[in-house]
Amino acid sequence: MKKICSNSFENWIFDLDNTVYDIKLGLFSKISNRITEYIIRALSITRDEANLVRSAMYKKYGLTLTGLMREYGISPDEYLYYIHDVTHPELKYDEQLKLKLNNLSGRKFIYTNASQDHAKNILSAMGIDSEFEKILDIKATGYLPKPDPKSYNIMLKSFDISINEIGNSIFIEDTAKNLKPAKLLGLKTVWIENDFNLQDYREHSGSVDYKYSDLNSFLNDIDSRN
Ligand SMILES: [Mg+2]
Numbered sequence: 001m002k003k004i005c006s007n008s009f010e011n012w013i014f015d016l017d018n019t020v021y022d023i024k025l026g027l028f029s030k031i032s033n034r035i036t037e038y039i040i041r042a043l044s045i046t047r048d049e050a051n052l053v054r055s056a057m058y059k060k061y062g063l064t065l066t067g068l069m070r071e072y073g074i075s076p077d078e079y080l081y082y083i084h085d086v087t088h089p090e091l092k093y094d095e096q097l098k099l100k101l102n103n104l105s106g107r108k109f110i111y112t113n114a115s116q117d118h119a120k121n122i123l124s125a126m127g128i129d130s131e132f133e134k135i136l137d138i139k140a141t142g143y144l145p146k147p148d149p150k151s152y153n154i155m156l157k158s159f160d161i162s163i164n165e166i167g168n169s170i171f172i173e174d175t176a177k178n179l180k181p182a183k184l185l186g187l188k189t190v191w192i193e194n195d196f197n198l199q200d201y202r203e204h205s206g207s208v209d210y211k212y213s214d215l216n217s218f219l220n221d222i223d224s225r226n
Contacts, residue, residue, distance in 0.1 A: 001209055001210055003221075003223055004170075004210070004221070004222050004223070005222065005223045006103050006104050006105055006222055006223070007105040007106070008170075008222075009104075009106055009168055009169055009170045009188070010106040010107065010165055010168040010169065011106060011107050011109065011159065011161050011165065011168060011169035011170070012104055012106060012107070012108045012109070012169075012170055012172070013108075013109045013110075013111050013155070013159070013169060013170065013171045013172070013182075013187070014108065014109065014110055014111070014132075014171075014172045014215075015110075015111060015112060015146075015171075015172060015173040015174060015175070015178065015192075016110050016112035016114055016118075016119050016122060017031070017112065017114055017122075017174075018174040018175075018192070018194060018196075019172055019173055019174045019192050019215060020110070020122060020123070020126070020128070020215060021090075021091060021122065021126065021215075022214050022215075023174065023194045023196060025090040025091070026090065027086070027088050027090050027091070030086040031083055031084060031086055034082060034083045034084075034085065034086060035054065035064055035083050036050050036051060036054060037082075038079060038082050038083055039053055039054055039064075039068070042068075042072070042074060042079075043072060053068075053072075057071070061145070062145045062146065062147055062148055063113050063138070063143075063145030063146075065079055065080070065113075065138065065143065065145075066143050066144075066145055069143060076138075076139065076143060080114070080115040080117075080118070080138070080139075081115075081117075084114065084115055084117065084118035084121075088121070088122070088125055091122065091125040091126050092125075092126070093125070093126065093127040094126050094127055094128065095127065097126065097127075097128055097215070097216065097219070098126075098127055098128050098131060100216070100219040100220070100222075101128055101131040101219065102131060103219075103222070104219075104222070106168075107133050107159070108131055108132050108133060109132060109133055109134050109135070109136065109159050110123070110132050110134075110135040110136065111136045111146070111155050111159075111171070112135065112136070112137055112138070113138050113145045113146055114137060114138060115137050115138065115139065116135055116137040116139065116140070118137075119135045119137060120135070123135075133159075134158065134159060136154070136155055136158045136159070140154075140158065141154045141155070142154070146173075146175075146178040146181070147175075147177050147178045147180060147181050148181075149181045149184075151181075152181045152182060152185055156185070166185055166186040166187055167186050167187075169187045169188070170187060170188040170189070170190060171187045171188070171189050171190070172189075172190040172192065172215070172218065173189070173190070173191065173192065174191070174192040174193075174194055174197060175197055175200060176191050176197060176200050176201040176203070176204040176205065176207065176208060177200050177203070177204050177207075179191060179204065179207045179208055180204050180207040182207075183207040183208075183209070184207075188209045188210070189207060189208055189209045189210070190208075190209065190210045190211065190212060190218060191208040191210070191211040191212075192211075192212060192213075192214060192215065192218070193211055193212065193213050193214075
């Protein structure tokens with residue numbers, strides 16, 4: 001694969017959770033715990049039953065929320081508020097990261113299966129919110145999550161990326177299966193490595209153009225000499 005330069009792409013599309021911040025910070029495990037807690041409360045079931053519902057919904061719909069809405073009539077706003085109601089002292093204001101993002105020419109976006117409020121909280125805690133032109137969240141996709149191919153068409157439209165510009169676009173994600181529809185559309189893809197999603201990576205490695213241990217190593221490797 002060709003070395004990426006800061007002007008290699010017109011559109012840089014980033015996932016949020018476990019991509020913009022490192023999975024090792026443990027922030028997402030707090031959100032994950034609250035997803036299970038929500039299911040226990042909302043459906044009045046045991047933890048074991050909630051775990052079964054959760055994995056079945058995730059497997060069938062690609063996102064637990066979408067399954068809970070379709071099969072259990074869950075209110076998405078209440079759910080999203082509850083699961084993202086976590087503190088994040090792990091996140092630090094990161095001037096270096098901001099500079100590295102700023103060094104990329106072209107437009108930068110966030111494409112997340114989480115909520116707009118959560119994305120804004122994360123990005124502003126890290127001091128990088130102003131680097132992104134637009135955030136596409138799960139509500140704005142009509143609750144069609146990645147990796148549903150329909151979600152990616154909504155994303156391209158929302159970010160005003162024409163068919164001709166797709167080859168000029170790159171998508172950076174920690175969940176490899178979410179890279180597959182992007183790769184099929186013609187975007188370049190970056191997998192942010194993590195042990196948690198390793199099995200998923202093995203199944204979808206054909207959809208990965210580049211892989212890096214974290215966002216910083218990806219940005220550090222970008223040649224700014226153009
Ligand atoms: Mg992610």
